[in-house]
Each structure stands twice: as structure tokens, then as C-alpha cells.
Amino acid sequence: xxxxxxxxxxxxxxxxxxxxxxxxxxxxxxxxxxxxxxxxxxxxxxxxxxxxxxxxxxxxxxxxxxxxxxxxxxxxxxxxxxxxxxxxxxxxxxxxxxxxxxxxxxxxxxxxxxxxxxxxxxxxxxxxxxxxxxxxxxxxxxxxxxxxxxxxxxxxxxxxxxxxxxxxxxxxxxxxxxxxxxxxxxxxxxxxxxxxxxxxxxxxxxxxxxxxxxxxxxxxxxxxxxxxxxxxxxxxxxxxxxxxxxxxxxxxxxxxxxxxxxxxxxxxxxxxxxxxxxxxxxxxxxxxxxxxxxxxxxxxxxxxxxxxxxxxxxxxxxxxxxxxxxxxxxxxxxxxxxxxxxxxxxxxxxxxxxxxxxxxxxxxxxxxxxxxxxxxxxxxxxxxxxxxxxxxxxxxxxxxxxxxxxxxxxxxxxxxxxxxxxxxxxxxxxxxxxxxxxxxxxx
Amino acid sequence: xxxxxxxxxxxxxxxxxxxxxxxxxxxxxxxxxxxxxxxxxxxxxxxxxxxxxxxxxxxxxxxxxxxxxxxxxxxxxxxxxxxxxxxxxxxxxxxxxxxxxxxxxxxxxxxxxxxxxxxxxxxxxxxxxxxxxxxxxxxxxxxxxxxxxxxxxxxxxxxxxxxxxxxxxxxxxxxxxxxxxxxxxxxxxxxxxxxxxxxxxxxxxxxxxxxxxxxxxxxxxxxxxxxxxxxxxxxxxxxxxxxxxxxxxxxxxxxxxxxxxxxxxxxxxxxxxxxxxxxxxxxxxxxxxxxxxxxxxxxxxxxxxxxxxxxxxxxxxxxxx
Numbered sequence: 001x002x003x004x005x006x007x008x009x010x011x012x013x014x015x016x017x018x019x020x021x022x023x024x025x026x027x028x029x030x031x032x033x034x035x036x037x038x039x040x041x042x043x044x045x046x047x048x049x050x051x052x053x054x055x056x057x058x059x060x061x062x063x064x065x066x067x068x069x070x071x072x073x074x075x076x077x078x079x080x081x082x083x084x085x086x087x088x089x090x091x092x093x094x095x096x097x098x099x100x101x102x103x104x105x106x107x108x109x110x111x112x113x114x115x116x117x118x119x120x121x122x123x124x125x126x127x128x129x130x131x132x133x134x135x136x137x138x139x140x141x142x143x144x145x146x147x148x149x150x151x152x153x154x155x156x157x158x159x160x161x162x163x164x165x166x167x168x169x170x171x172x173x174x175x176x177x178x179x180x181x182x183x184x185x186x187x188x189x190x191x192x193x194x195x196x197x198x199x200x201x202x203x204x205x206x207x208x209x210x211x212x213x214x215x216x217x218x219x220x221x222x223x224x225x226x227x228x229x230x231x232x233x234x235x236x237x238x239x240x241x242x243x244x245x246x247x248x249x250x251x252x253x254x255x256x257x258x259x260x261x262x263x264x265x266x267x268x269x270x271x272x273x274x275x276x277x278x279x280x281x282x283x284x285x286x287x288x289x290x291x292x293x294x295x296x297x298x299x300x301x302x303x304x305x306x307x308x309x310x311x312x313x314x315x316x317x318x319x320x321x322x323x324x325x326x327x328x329x330x331x332x333x334x335x336x337x338x339x340x341x342x343x344x345x346x347x348x349x350x351x352x353x354x355x356x357x358x359x360x361x362x363x364x365x366x367x368x369x370x371x372x373x374x375x376x377x378x379x380x381x382x383x384x385x386x387x388x389x390x391x392x393x394x395x396x397x398x399x400x401x402x403x404x405x406x407x408x409x410x411x412x413x414x415x416x417x418x419x420x421x422x423x424x425x426x427x428x429x430x431x432x433x434x435x436x437x438x439x440x441x442x443x
Numbered sequence: 444x445x446x447x448x449x450x451x452x453x454x455x456x457x458x459x460x461x462x463x464x465x466x467x468x469x470x471x472x473x474x475x476x477x478x479x480x481x482x483x484x485x486x487x488x489x490x491x492x493x494x495x496x497x498x499x500x501x502x503x504x505x506x507x508x509x510x511x512x513x514x515x516x517x518x519x520x521x522x523x524x525x526x527x528x529x530x531x532x533x534x535x536x537x538x539x540x541x542x543x544x545x546x547x548x549x550x551x552x553x554x555x556x557x558x559x560x561x562x563x564x565x566x567x568x569x570x571x572x573x574x575x576x577x578x579x580x581x582x583x584x585x586x587x588x589x590x591x592x593x594x595x596x597x598x599x600x601x602x603x604x605x606x607x608x609x610x611x612x613x614x615x616x617x618x619x620x621x622x623x624x625x626x627x628x629x630x631x632x633x634x635x636x637x638x639x640x641x642x643x644x645x646x647x648x649x650x651x652x653x654x655x656x657x658x659x660x661x662x663x664x665x666x667x668x669x670x671x672x673x674x675x676x677x678x679x680x681x682x683x684x685x686x687x688x689x690x691x692x693x694x695x696x697x698x699x700x701x702x703x704x705x706x707x708x709x710x711x712x713x714x715x716x717x718x719x720x721x722x723x724x725x726x727x728x729x730x731x732x733x734x735x736x737x738x739x740x741x742x743x744x745x746x747x748x749x750x751x752x753x754x755x756x757x758x759x760x761x762x763x764x
Contacts, residue, residue, distance in 0.1 A: 121544075181540040182693045315533055317572045366546070
């Protein structure tokens with residue numbers, strides 16, 4: 001069969017066989033019919049041995065190993081990408097989880113501080129919303145600890161802080177209900193602890209998970225997966241040339257078949273990795289960025305609300321808290337830039353907040369408190385609730401988009417890896433078969 | 444053969460490297476612990492360079508009718524504005540603290556402030572409260588951001604250099620609050636114990652000076668000390684008896700040691716140094732409270748349940764010029 005590939009040169013001059021192998025099998029169209037003995041100095045040789053059959057046997061092994069090595073390397077690179085995609089989904093999931101912990105903590109704090117303005121008898125719905133936010137926080141901490149062992153030490157510290165926060169808030173509320181001013185102090189300390197002790201923990205979790213997610217969403221380089229394939233193709237081509245020089249047949253069908261399979265698998269793997277990299281870049285700048293930005297905006301909104309309430313609790317000395325409100329509001333505006341709906345909602349809340357500040361600064365503290373605790377249409381509470389609902393829903397949507405896209409990508413990589421292994425298996429057989437045909441010419 | 448072995452090793456090594464680098468993560472580190480703030484005491488009380496720390500200006504007599512303040516006076520400017528701006532506390536139970544049920548700040552100090560507002564406007568509600576810390580009392584008076592300060596403000600010679608005071612309206616002194624059953628019996632037994640006082644106050648300075656072997660712990664205010672006390676992080680709290688009575692009223696397991704106060708803390712109503720007319724006016728108001736029995740009524744309502752009958756409204760010392 002291999003002779004068919006030689007076109008019009010079906011009868012070729014075989015290389016000088018090694019000693020004792022000078023006679024080619026007779027009666028076969030596939031093997032040389034004559035064995036001339038050209039001058040030894042001019043005879044082309046295969047590397048690895050002066051003895052052609054031995055060299056062919058060695059090259060058969062070398063090429064089989066090269067194909068297997070290529071397959072292992074390509075599968076490893078694809079496996080790495082699969083792993084990166086899978087862990088990328090996990091890291092982004094973890095990052096979004098940490099953002100949600102932060103948002104719910106600040107939401108709980110905003111609710112608790114605002115409830116203090118209405119006195120010891122908290123509205124039941126506010127109490128329920130506070131409890132729900134803290135319950136969400138604790139269940140998310142458990143989920144996060146299961147999802148990422150590398151975060152466990154920080155999550156343990158976070159859990160400790162949240163318990164301490166909840167305990168202080170409980171004491172704050174219990175004392176407040178009894179009319180004791182120490183309740184407000186517990187509230188202030190809990191809020192201060194949230195910002196001084198708990199926030200650095202969350203910052204570390206966000207920073208490190210961002211780095212991990214970033215590392216997983218980058219590094220899908222198609223060149224890396226194409227390079228081993230090219231090297232193998234060059235090797236196959238070079239060996240085909242060597243054989244052609246010795247056997248005077250341009251192509252060895254086994255080698256050609258193997259080369260086609262390697263090329264196809266390499267292109268396939270390159271396309272998968274390339275599209276994965278492109279999709280990952282799209283996610284980083286799209287849904288992933290949206291999810292983290294909106295979550296940060298939600299956190300900053302809760303922070304602003306807490307500062308607004310703390311300002312009124314500080315009654316007349318709220319300047320320091322107003323600075324905190326402005327800083328939080330600026331963070332919100334940065335995170336929602338370009339989203340007209342959210343910008344409008346935040347503008348509504350800002351307008352309501354400015355009315356509260358104006359009343360407080362005019363000395364009408366009672367009116368300021370009434371405005372801050374009102375829940376009807378046009379109130380600060382209603383505007384903030386709308387903002388929170390909108391950011392919360394949009395964050396969940398964006399998170400789902402990221403998880404779905406990464407899930408699809410990991411399946412594509414898995415299929416490419418399986419296809420590479422299959423191609424390598426067939427290519428190994430093809431190479432072996434092609435060289436065997438040449439070796440038979442000496443038997 | 445060795446060449447082939449090397450190549451195989453290199454290929455497998457690369458594959459292994461790719462696989463292993465995908466699996467290991469650096470653990471998320473814990474943040475660096477924040478530095479524990481060291482308690483900052485005010486400068487120890489300067490030696491008295493005067494003997495008349497409680498001496499104030501002669502009372503304005505007769506007092507003008509409410510709403511008819513003398514033209515050009517500080518009181519007229521306040522009347523013109525429509526409200527009296529009062530610097531006070533919101534967490535000093537019994538003196539000035541926010542009632543969570545009503546949302547109103549109330550207490551003995553607030554009664555004094557309301558009396559001044561009533562004398563100016565004929566309406567005690569025409570006050571704007573500004574909740575301030577102890578450290579803000581003098582700066583806010585100097586900046587003109589508050590008209591008066593009624594916030595456990597001790598009259599001292601050093602403070603007379605910066606602000607002016609009314610006559611003494613309450614005579615307080617520094618004491619110690621401990622847990623029931625504590626082995627602390629007084630200043631002499633504080634050695635080795637953690638004792639809390641607000642940062643930047645003379646209470647902390649006095650503690651350092653009078654009980655050098657005690658371990659001082661600072662807090663933002665006395666209520667902050669009570670939180671530390673309830674958490675078991677400090678063994679005692681020191682401060683004015685009025686303030687400690689307010690803390691003890693919030694914790695059934697806290698008691699104020701029954702001992703002679705180890706400092707004298709004459710409370711006056713602070714005004715800006717140049718507003719001596721306002722100080723004289725307030726002195727007139729305090730005289731009215733003495734005569735009408737309102738001072739005593741307020742004392743009985745807020746402080747007597749925790750401090751006993753006391754010695755009554757302090758006798759005024761006038762004649763400052």
C-alpha cells in the first residue's frame with residue numbers, strides 16, 4: 001500500500017541493506033525488486049543506526065513515543081484549561097458569594113441602625129429583614145468554607161466576627177428596649193467593629209478570590225496547545241523526508257495519516273482554547289465585572305444607609321458620619337456608572353437623604369428622623385429598597401451568566417482532550433504501520 | 444537510549460508541571476491585627492493657679508422677660524436665631540441620655556439647658572441639642588458652634604483661661620465603680636486591676652496620677668467603658684459620681700464604691716469666654732431655679748434615687764470680673 005504513494009516511482013532503489021539482508025523478498029510489488037550496492041559513502045542513512053532495519057525499528061519506537069508525548073502534553077494543557085475553567089467557575093462563584101456576604105452584612109447593619117431611630121420597639125418587618133440578612137450571611141459562610149479550603153482560616157475569623165457582631169447587636173437591642181443608653185453604645189461598637197475588623201477580612205477574601213478567578217480566566221493561550229502539535233508535525237515531516245531519501249518514495253501513508261490526525265487534533269484544540277480565552281475575556285469584562293460591581297454597589301448602599309442612621313443617632317454631631325455617607329455614595333456611583341436605571345434610583349435616594357440632612361442641619365432632628373424612618377413612596381427607605389432589589393436581582397443574573405458560560409467552556413475542553421487522545425492512539429498505529437511497511441522490505 | 448530517556452522525562456515532567464500548577468492555591472491570609480490603641484489621658488490636672496475656680500459673674504438681676512432680651516446681648520442674638528444651641532451628651536444616663544422610647548434626650552443636665560431656653564424664649568423646647576464628646580466641649584465653644592455646654596463640665600482654673608462658666612450648678616467628685624463582690628475597695632486596691640476611663644479626660648489622668656499601679660484602659664466615653672465592663676474586659680470604671688450612678692443604673696451587678704470622692708468636680712455651664720453676659724444671665728436663671736425649687740425637683744427626679752439626697756444646690760460664688 002505504501003508504494004501507491006510513490007506515484008510513478010513504484011519501483012525504487014532500496015538502500016543498501018545491512019549485511020546479511022541484501023536480498024529483498026521476491027514477487028512483491030510493494031518491495032524493491034533489486035538491491036544495488038552503491039558506494040557506501042553516498043548512501044543516505046537514518047540517524048540512530050547505520051543499520052537501516054535497526055534504525056527503522058528505533059524510529060518506530062521514537063515516533064510512537066513522540067505521538068504519545070504530544071498527546072500527553074496536549075491533553076495536559078487541555079486538562080489544565082479544563083481545570084482552570086472549572087476552578088474559574090468555582091472562584092467566581094466564591095467571589096460572588098463573598099460579595100453577597102458583605103452586602104448582606106451591611107444590609108443588616110443598615111436595618112439595625114435605622115431601627116434604633118424609631119426607639120426600642122422595632123417594627124417587626126425590620127427585625128425580620130435583619131434576621132434574614134444575618135441568616136443569609138451565616139449560610140453563605142458555611143457554603144464558602146466548603147467551596148474553597150484556602151479561605152477557611154479567614155472564613156473562620158469572619159464567622160467569629162459575625163457572631164460577635166450579632167451578639168453585640170442583640171445586646172444593643174435588648175438594652176434599647178429597656179431604655180438604657182448603653183444599647184446605643186453596643187450598636188456603635190458593633191457597627192465600628194464591622195468596619196474596622198470584619199471589612200479587612202472580607203477585603204482579603206475578595207482580593208485573593210479575584211486573583212484566583214483572574215488567574216483562571218486568563219492563560220488560555222492557543223499557542224501553547226498548538227506548539228507541541230507543530231513540533232510533532234515537523235518531526236513527522238522530517239522523518240518522511242528521510243524515508244523518501246532512502247526509499248525514494250515521497251510520502252509514507254502511515255506518516256501522512258498520522259500527520260493529518262495530529263494536525264486536525266491540534267487545530268481543534270487550538271480553536272477550543274482560543275475561543276475559551278476569548279469567552280473568558282468577554283466574561284471578565286462583561287457579566288463577571290457586572291456581578292462584582294453591582295454587589296459592591298449594594299454593599300456601599302448599605303454602608304451609606306448605616307452612616308445616615310448613625311448621623312442621626314449622633315444627633316447634631318453627625319459630620320463625621322456624613323463624610324462616611326459621601327464616601328459610600330461615591331463608591332456606589334463609581335460601581336453603577338453607565339446604568340441609567342440604577343443611577344436614577346440612587347439619585348432618588350440621594351435627594352431623600354439631602355432632605356434628611358437639611359432637616360437635621362436646620363435643628364429639626366425630629367423631622368430628620370421622621371424622614372429617615374418613613375417607608376412610603378418617595379421616602380429614603382423606599383428608594384433604597386428599590387435600589388437594593390434591583391442590584392440584588394441583576395447580581396444574581398450576572399452570576400448565573402458567568403456560571404453557565406464557564407460550564408459550557410469546560411465541556412468543550414473535555415471533548416477536545418478526549419478527541420486528542422483518540423487521535424493520538426490512531427496516529428500511533430498509523431506511524432507504526434507506515435514504518436512497518438518499510439521494515440518489511442528488509443525481511 | 445539515554446537521549447530517549449531524557450526526552451521522555453522532559454515530556455512527562457512538563458505534563459506533571461502543568462497538572463500540578465493548576466491545583467495549588469495560596470491560602471487567603473488573615474489581615475494584620477490592628478494595633479491596640481493606648482489610652483490617652485489628658486494632662487494631669489495642672490496645679491491650681493487660682494483659688495476661685497468656682498467664682499463666676501454676678502447674676503443678671505432682674506432677669507429680662509422671656510422674648511425681651513437686652514439689645515446687643517448674646518441672649519438677643521440667640522433669641523434672634525430662634526433656638527438655643529446646646530452641646531451635651533446623649534449617653535450619660537441620668538444627666539443627658541437619649542430615651543429610646545421617646546427619642547428625646549433627657550436628664551439633669553438637660554433640665555438645666557431647658558431652664559435657660561425657657562428664660563430666653565418662654566419655651567423650653569426651643570433648643571437644638573448637639574451631641575458632643577468631652578474633648579469637643581472647649582473647641583466648640585471657642586468656635587461659636589454651640590451657645591452653651593451642659594455636659595458634666597468641671598470648672599477649673601485652666602479652663603477659665605479658655606471659656607467662661609456659670610455658677611456651679613452641681614458638686615460632683617471622682618469615684619470608682621466595680622462589680623458586686625469585687626475585691627476593689629478604693630484607690631489603694633486598684634493595683635494590677637484594669638480600670639477604664641474615657642480617653643482624653645481628667646478622670647483618666649487622675650487615675651494614672653493617684654493609682655499608678657492600676658492598668659488604665661481607655662474608651663471613647665463612659666458608656667464605652669460600661670460595655671468593656673460588661674464584657675469582663677475591665678475590672679472597674681472611674682469617673683464622676685453622677686456619671687457612675689448612671690452606669691450603675693444600667694447594670695444591676697455594678698456598684699459605685701461608697702467612699703469620699705478623691706477629686707472635686709464642680710460642674711458649671713460653659714459659655715464662650717467673651718460671652719460673660721450670657722454667663723451672668725444663666726447665673727440669674729440658676730438663682731430662679733434655687734428659689735422655685737426646680738433644681739431640687741430635678742435632682743430628686745434624676746439623681747437622688749442613686750446618689751441619695753445630696754447636699755443640695757451648691758452655694759454660688761460671685762464677683763468675677
